[in-house]
Amino acid sequence: xxxxxxxxxxxxxxxxxxxxxxxxxxxxxxxxxxxxxxxxxxxxxxxxxxxxxxxxxxxxxxxxxxxxxxxxxxxxxxxxxxxxxxxxxxxxxxxxxxxxxxxxxxxxxxxxxxxxxxxxxxxxxxxxxxxxxxxxxxxxxxxxxxxxxxxxxxxxxxxxxxxxxxxxxxxxxxxxxxxxxxxxxxxxxxxxxxxxxxxxxxxxxxxxxxxxxxxxxxxxxxxxxxxxxxxxxxxxxxxxxxxxxxxxxxxxxxxxxxxxxxxxxxxxxxxxxxxxxxxxxxxxxxxxxxxxxxxxxxxxxxxxxxxxxxxxxxx
Amino acid sequence: xxxxxxxxxxxxxxxxxxxxxxxxxxxxxxxxxxxxxxxxxxxxxxxxxxxxxxxxxxxxxxxxxxxxxxxxxxxxxxxxxxxxxxxxxxxxxxxxxxxxxxxxxxxxxxxxxxxxxxxxxxxxxxxxxxxxxxxxxxxxxxxxxxxxxxxxxxxxxxxxxxxxxxxxxxxxxxxxxxxxxxxxxxxxxxxxxxxxxxxxxxxxxxxxxxxxxxxxxxxxxxxxxxxxxxxxxxxxxxxxxxxxxxxxxxxxxxxxxxxxxxxxxxxxxxxxxxxxxxxxxxxxxxxxxxxxxxxxxxxxxxxxxx
Numbered sequence: 055x056x057x058x059x060x061x062x063x064x065x066x067x068x069x070x071x072x073x074x075x076x077x078x079x080x081x082x083x084x085x086x087x088x089x090x091x092x093x094x095x096x097x098x099x100x101x102x103x104x105x106x107x108x109x110x111x112x113x114x115x116x117x118x119x120x121x122x123x124x125x126x127x128x129x130x131x132x133x134x135x136x137x138x139x140x141x142x143x144x145x146x147x148x149x150x151x152x153x154x155x156x157x158x159x160x161x162x163x164x165x166x167x168x169x170x171x172x173x174x175x176x177x178x179x180x181x182x183x184x185x186x187x188x189x190x191x192x193x194x195x196x197x198x199x200x201x202x203x204x205x206x207x208x209x210x211x212x213x214x215x216x217x218x219x220x221x222x223x224x225x226x227x228x229x230x231x232x233x234x235x236x237x238x239x240x241x242x243x244x245x246x247x248x249x250x251x252x253x254x255x256x257x258x259x260x261x262x263x264x265x266x267x268x269x270x271x272x273x274x275x276x277x278x279x280x281x282x283x284x285x286x287x288x289x290x291x292x293x294x295x296x297x298x299x300x301x302x303x304x305x306x307x308x309x310x311x312x313x314x315x316x317x318x319x320x321x322x323x324x325x326x327x328x329x330x331x332x333x334x335x336x337x338x339x340x341x342x343x344x345x346x347x348x349x350x351x352x353x354x355x356x357x358x359x360x361x362x363x364x365x366x367x368x369x
Numbered sequence: 370x371x372x373x374x375x376x377x378x379x380x381x382x383x384x385x386x387x388x389x390x391x392x393x394x395x396x397x398x399x400x401x402x403x404x405x406x407x408x409x410x411x412x413x414x415x416x417x418x419x420x421x422x423x424x425x426x427x428x429x430x431x432x433x434x435x436x437x438x439x440x441x442x443x444x445x446x447x448x449x450x451x452x453x454x455x456x457x458x459x460x461x462x463x464x465x466x467x468x469x470x471x472x473x474x475x476x477x478x479x480x481x482x483x484x485x486x487x488x489x490x491x492x493x494x495x496x497x498x499x500x501x502x503x504x505x506x507x508x509x510x511x512x513x514x515x516x517x518x519x520x521x522x523x524x525x526x527x528x529x530x531x532x533x534x535x536x537x538x539x540x541x542x543x544x545x546x547x548x549x550x551x552x553x554x555x556x557x558x559x560x561x562x563x564x565x566x567x568x569x570x571x572x573x574x575x576x577x578x579x580x581x582x583x584x585x586x587x588x589x590x591x592x593x594x595x596x597x598x599x600x601x602x603x604x605x606x607x608x609x610x611x612x613x614x615x616x617x618x619x620x621x622x623x624x625x626x627x628x629x630x631x632x633x634x635x636x637x638x639x640x641x642x643x644x645x646x647x648x649x650x651x652x653x654x655x656x657x658x659x660x661x662x663x664x665x666x667x668x669x670x671x672x673x674x675x
Contacts, residue, residue, distance in 0.1 A: 166663055169602075173659070188649025188652070341474040352460075356460070
């Protein structure tokens with residue numbers, strides 16, 4: 055094993071160590087503001103990881119993933135407005151509603167293939183978007199504000215920025231471990247098999263539609279969890295979290311990080327949001343250089359950053 | 370609800386549908402022939418509207434300004450095709466999504482740098498500002514009539530181009546089976562460049578003509594792109610006829626839904642509930658139509674690949 059391969063294998067652990075130490079370092083340097091920045095990245099990493107699960111391993115190019123993210127966020131926001139602020143109720147509710155949405159949308163969408171699948175997931179996400187705009191009780195187009203973060207009890211106060219950071223980090227690690235476990239298990243192997251050759255898997259006796267729907271629902275559930283966290287992070291929910299450009303951003307994160315690489319979604323979310331943050335510090339017009347960088351990735355690293363790292367490691 | 374109101378809304382729907390057709394035509398041909406998913410098509414529409422606003426003000430003539438804006442957008446289309454889209458033919462859809470999404474980011478920021486972040490004005494020609502009496506007692510804005518006329522003329526022209534000319538024959542051949550067309554000696558790449566530029570110019574026409582009715586602002590391309598995608602999926606990707614039917618269907622359903630659904634719901638719900646539900650349902654209507662079409666006819670209404 056070359057040094058580079060060793061480094062590549064150690065990278066997730068190094069990143070985890072960095073993430074664990076970050077609030078302490080930021081606090082010591084008197085830069086606590088950045089704890090919120092990194093927490094936002096971790097939340098989007100959860101959502102991007104869930105999309106990578108179905109896109110990378112299931113071959114399902116969903117351009118409607120923001121629907122589940124947004125539904126999770128809205129569930130937390132709406133429950134908070136109705137006076138239910140406990141994380142033990144609101145977060146599972148967000149996951150449940152997002153799962154239900156994913157089962158319904160998936161049951162219809164998974165009958166189509168290719169570009170038509172991209173478009174029908176987009177159509178459903180647009181429906182959810184317009185429902186949110188129409189919900190006058192929950193702010194309609196203007197969105198709704200939350201007065202406080204969800205309550206957890208057991209001595210953890212999410213109002214504390216550092217405590218909330220570690221809760222998010224713990225959930226991200228748990229989600230990644232669960233996806234890792236699933237991909238190594240029969241379920242994940244079958245999913246990859248279906249991506250490669252569905253007819254063959256079907257003739258081997260696998261209920262391919264049910265496998266794909268289950269994966270779609272799991273990804274929706276995890277995106278719903280990310281949405282619930284995001285509502286807490288922002289203390290504000292608006293239809294913007296459901297806009298199609300948000301779905302496109304999730305897809306961009308996964309392509310950027312590397313489709314179907316273990317931590318492709320996480321890497322993509324990290325790099326994209328860090329770039330946004332850094333560029334925005336220098337110029338108001340940060341979309342322009344970001345676009346140029348994405349174009350560079352398309353032509354210089356066709357398999358995303360993970361693929362690019364792999365090739366360099368193999369040399 | 371009077372019949373003149375219904376008639377007026379139908380005309381509005383037709384007008385909006387024809388503009389959608391101009392945008393969707395380029396998108397569906399590019400997609401159908403070269404299998405390139407071009408998210409940046411909406412940006413060409415936006416650039417057309419901005420250029421028209423500037424050039425109409427500079428020349429003092431609506432016609433001259435719009436024509437110049439369409440030609441200028443065509444040149445931008447050539448640059449985009451040669452510099453970027455040409456290199457994306459052989460790539461998968463996801464690379465195309467990433468690359469053309471990057472173009473959206475770049476185009477939006479360039480527009481912000483050149484024209485500023487605030488929406489800008491594009492005035493309809495003064496001669497067409499008033500209404501016209503179409504039927505005794507039925508008045509309709511002259512400018513909207515002009516849009517319908519231009520849209521119909523371009524749609525007929527495009528239909529004749531595709532159905533009656535040699536170029537059109539090659540386009541149809543490329544749509545139905547690109548590889549076979551290439552083997553039979555069609556210069557598919559050159560054909561594609563022509564189609565791409567034509568599509569860019571049609572999108573610019575739509576942007577310039579809709580400018581006086583809608584706001585000319587950053588982000589206008591993203592919203593219209595989704596509608597155009599809905600149109601081409603309903604019609605069947607690669608089919609001009611499908612794009613026309615899909616566009617008019619989406620235009621009429623969307624316009625009529627917004628105008629009539631709240632009132633219609635009010636007849637069997639209380640008014641407060643209807644006022645809330647109506648607009649949301651109207652906005653959703655076209656997506657329901659698309660999901661239903663895909664469910665029953667997964668290839669769209671007029672599949673280009675038989």
